[in-house]
Amino acid sequence: MKILVVDDEPDVQALFEQRFRREIRNGEFQFSFAFSGEEAIGYLEGHASEVVMILSDINMPGMSGIELLKSIRKDHPMAPPIVMMITAYGDTDNYDQAMKFGADDFLTKPVNFTELKQKLQERYEG
Amino acid sequence: MEFFLLSFFLIQFIRKRLETAVKSPELDKILVFARYASIGLMAAYYIFNQSTFIHWLWYPFLGGLFWFLYNHGEYKQIRSLVQSAIPFIIVSLIGDFAHLVLPIKIYNRWDNYIDTAKAFALLWLFALWYNSQKQQKALEREREEQRRKDEINEAKKDALEYLVNERTIELTRQKEELQKTLDELKATQNQLIQSEKMASLGELTAGIAHEIQNPLNFVNNFSEVSVELCQELEEEINKTTIADADKEYINGIISDLSQNQQKITHHGKRADSIVKGMLQHSRASSGTKEPTDVNALADEYMRLAYHGLRAKDKEFNAALVTDFDPTMGKVDVMPQDLGRVFLNLFTNAFYAVAEKKKLNKDNPAFANYKPEVKIITKLFGGKLYIRVSDNGTGMPESVISKIFQPFFTTKPTGQGTGLGLSMSYDIITKSHEGTLDVTSVAGEGTEFKITLPV
Numbered sequence: 001m002k003i004l005v006v007d008d009e010p011d012v013q014a015l016f017e018q019r020f021r022r023e024i025r026n027g028e029f030q031f032s033f034a035f036s037g038e039e040a041i042g043y044l045e046g047h048a049s050e051v052v053m054i055l056s057d058i059n060m061p062g063m064s065g066i067e068l069l070k071s072i073r074k075d076h077p078m079a080p081p082i083v084m085m086i087t088a089y090g091d092t093d094n095y096d097q098a099m100k101f102g103a104d105d106f107l108t109k110p111v112n113f114t115e116l117k118q119k120l121q122e123r124y125e126g
Numbered sequence: 127m128e129f130f131l132l133s134f135f136l137i138q139f140i141r142k143r144l145e146t147a148v149k150s151p152e153l154d155k156i157l158v159f160a161r162y163a164s165i166g167l168m169a170a171y172y173i174f175n176q177s178t179f180i181h182w183l184w185y186p187f188l189g190g191l192f193w194f195l196y197n198h199g200e201y202k203q204i205r206s207l208v209q210s211a212i213p214f215i216i217v218s219l220i221g222d223f224a225h226l227v228l229p230i231k232i233y234n235r236w237d238n239y240i241d242t243a244k245a246f247a248l249l250w251l252f253a254l255w256y257n258s259q260k261q262q263k264a265l266e267r268e269r270e271e272q273r274r275k276d277e278i279n280e281a282k283k284d285a286l287e288y289l290v291n292e293r294t295i296e297l298t299r300q301k302e303e304l305q306k307t308l309d310e311l312k313a314t315q316n317q318l319i320q321s322e323k324m325a326s327l328g329e330l331t332a333g334i335a336h337e338i339q340n341p342l343n344f345v346n347n348f349s350e351v352s353v354e355l356c357q358e359l360e361e362e363i364n365k366t367t368i369a370d371a372d373k374e375y376i377n378g379i380i381s382d383l384s385q386n387q388q389k390i391t392h393h394g395k396r397a398d399s400i401v402k403g404m405l406q407h408s409r410a411s412s413g414t415k416e417p418t419d420v421n422a423l424a425d426e427y428m429r430l431a432y433h434g435l436r437a438k439d440k441e442f443n444a445a446l447v448t449d450f451d452p453t454m455g456k457v458d459v460m461p462q463d464l465g466r467v468f469l470n471l472f473t474n475a476f477y478a479v480a481e482k483k484k485l486n487k488d489n490p491a492f493a494n495y496k497p498e499v500k501i502i503t504k505l506f507g508g509k510l511y512i513r514v515s516d517n518g519t520g521m522p523e524s525v526i527s528k529i530f531q532p533f534f535t536t537k538p539t540g541q542g543t544g545l546g547l548s549m550s551y552d553i554i555t556k557s558h559e560g561t562l563d564v565t566s567v568a569g570e571g572t573e574f575k576i577t578l579p580v
Contacts, residue, residue: 011344018351088339110343110398115351
C-alpha cells in the first residue's frame with residue numbers, strides 16, 4: 001500500500017520511516033513524502049494510480065491541506081485515494097471543513113502512532 | 127416756682143432725650159440727685175415762708191447744673207437747650223437783683239418791664255424747646271427710616287446668605303459625587319488594565335503553545351521511537367555471536383540509552399500537558415451555554431477533586447460543606463468550562479488545607495485543626511453567586527496579586543502548571559462575562575467569589 005505523507009516539516013519523513021520500519025521492511029506500507037501541497041499535486045500527477053492513501057497536514061505555508069483535499073477530490077474523482085487530515089489539537093473549524101470537503105478520517109497532533117498504525121492496518125487488510 | 131419747673135422739666139427732658147437711665151447710669155444718678163435737690167429747694171422755699179434767701183439759692187444751683195451740663199462733652203446735643211434757658215435766668219437774676227438793690231418805688235416802675243422780659247425769655251425758651259423737640263422728632267423719624275432700611279437690608283443679606291449656603295452645600299455634594307465617580311472610574315480603569323493584561327497574556331500563551339507544540343511533538347515521537355529502536359537493537363545483538371562480556375556491556379549501554387529516551391519522553395509529555403493547558407486557554411470561549419444544574423455540577427467536581435487528592439495522599443481528609451440554593455433550578459452556563467473552574471478551585475482548596483495540615487503536623491496548637499472546604503451557591507437578583515472557601519494556608523498579598531497570571535504557581539515544580547486559575551479567570555470573565563474575586567488571609571484561609579449574570 002502506497003501512502004503519501006504531506007507535511008511541511010522535513011523531519012516527518014525520518015519519523016515515519018522509523019515508526020513504520022518493520023512494516024516498510026515487510027512491504028506492508030510504502031511511504032512517499034511531499035513537503036508542500038504543491039509538491040503533493042506534482043507527485044500525484046506522476047503516480048496517481050499508485051497512491052492509495054494520503055496523510056496530509058492542514059496548516060502548511062502556501063497551499064493548505066484543505067486546498068489540497070479540494071484539488072484531489074476535483075482532479076481524481078474516478079479512483080479516489082483515501083485522505084486522512086492531520087491538524088493541531090482541538091481545531092474544530094478545520095475538522096468541520098475537512099469533513100465537508102470529503103476527508104475520510106481526521107487525526108490530531110501529536111499523532112498517536114499506535115492508533116495510526118491500527119487504522120492503516122485496517123485499511124490495508126480491508 | 128418757675129425755677130423749679132424749669133430745672134425739673136429740663137432734667138426730665140435730658141433724661142428722656144439721652145435715655146440716661148439705660149445708657150449712662152452714672153449721669154442718671156447725678157440728674158436724679160439734681161431733681162431731688164430742686165424739689166428740696168422748692169419745698170424749703172415754701173416751708174421758710176417764701177424766704178428770699180432760699181430763692182437766691184436757686185441761682186448757684188442752676189448755675190452749677192448748667193455749668194456741669196455745658197462742660198461735659200457728652201451733652202453736646204442738649205447744649206442749645208441749656209443755652210436757651212440762659213436768657214430767662216439772666217432776666218430773672220437782673221429782676222431779683224433790681225428788687226434787692228433798687229428802692230421799692232423805682233423797682234415798681236421797672237417791674238412791668240422785667241416781667242415782660244421774663245415772659246419773652248420764657249417764650250424764647252419754649253420756642254427753642256419746641257423747635258428742638260421738632261428737630262429731635264424729625265431725626266427720630268430719619269433714624270427709624272434708616273433702621274427699617276437696615277432691617278430690609280439685613281433680611282436681604284440673610285436671604286443671600288441662605289442662598290449661598292444652599293449653593294455651597296449643593297456644590298459640595300456635587301464635588302463629592304464627582305470624586306466618587308472619579309474613584310470608581312479609576313478602579314474600573316485598573317480592572318480594565320488588569321483584564322487587558324490577562325487577555326494579552328492569554329493570547330501570548332496560546333500563541334506560544336501553538337509554536338511549541340510542533341517541535342515538542344517531534345521530541346516526543348522521536349524519543350518514543352528511539353525506545354523501540356533500542357529494544358530492537360537489543361534483540362538483534364542477542365542474535366549475534368559476540369562474546370557474552372561484550373554483549374553485556376553493549377546491552378548495558380542500550381539500556382542506559384533506552385532509559386534516557388524514556389526520560390525524554392516523560393519530560394516531553396510533561397511539557398505537552400502544559401502546552402495542552404495553554405491551548406485550552408485559547409479555547410476557553412468555544413463552549414455553548416446550556417441549562418445546567420450548577421449545584422450538581424459543583425458537587426460532582428468537589429468530589430472529583432477530593433478523591434483526586436485522596437488517591438495521591440491516603441492520609442488526607444477534609445470536611446466537604448455544601449450550602450446550595452435549593453430554589454436555583456437550571457441556569458444557562460457552559461457546563462464543561464464551569465466544571466473546569468470548579469475543579470481548579472476545589473483542587474486548590476483541598477491542596478491548601480492539606481498543606482496546612484502537613485506544615486503544622488508537629489505543632490500542638492493545630493492538633494484540633496479540621497480541614498474544611500465549603501461551597502455556597504445563591505441565585506439572587508438576576509445573578510448567580512458562587513463562593514468556594516477553605517480554611518487552609520491562605521495567601522499573602524504578594525501572592526494574591528499574581529494568582530490569575532498564567533504560569534504563576536506556588537506548588538513545587540511539576541505539580542502545578544500555573545494555568546488553572548488563569549484559565550478559570552478567562553472562563554468566568556470572558557466566556558460568562560462574570561467576575562472572579564479572591565480574598566485571603568495568610569494562615570487563615572481563602573475565599574473565591576464567582577458572580578455570573580444569568
